[in-house]
Amino acid sequence: xxxxxxLNRGGHRQANAALYRVVIVRxxxxxxxxxxxxxxxxxxxTKSEIIRCLKRLLARELWAAMxxxxx
Numbered sequence: 001x002x003x004x005x006x007l008n009r010g011g012h013r014q015a016n017a018a019l020y021r022v023v024i025v026r027x028x029x030x031x032x033x034x035x036x037x038x039x040x041x042x043x044x045x046t047k048s049e050i051i052r053c054l055k056r057l058l059a060r061e062l063w064a065a066m067x068x069x070x071x
Contacts, residue, residue, distance in 0.1 A: 016055075023054040 027034040033054065040050045 019055045019058055020051070023051055023058060026054070026058075027051075 011030055027037055036054070040053065045053075049051075
C-alpha cells in the first residue's frame with residue numbers, strides 16, 4: 001500500500017467523473033478490462049488502485065484517439 005498525495009487539486013471535475021463512470025462500466029461489461037482487473041487483483045492491488053490505473057489507461061487511449069483525429 002502506497003500513500004498517494006495529490007499534486008494538483010485543480011482539474012476538470014466533469015471529465016474526471018466521466019472517466020470514472022466509463023471505467024466502472026468497463027469493469028462490469030468489457031472483457032479485456034475484466035481480465036485486467038482479475039490480473040491486478042491477483043497481484044495484490046486494491047480496487048481503488050485498479051480504478052486509478054484504469055482511468056490513467058483510458059485517458060491515454062482517449063488522448064491518442066483525439067490526436068489521431070486532428071492529423
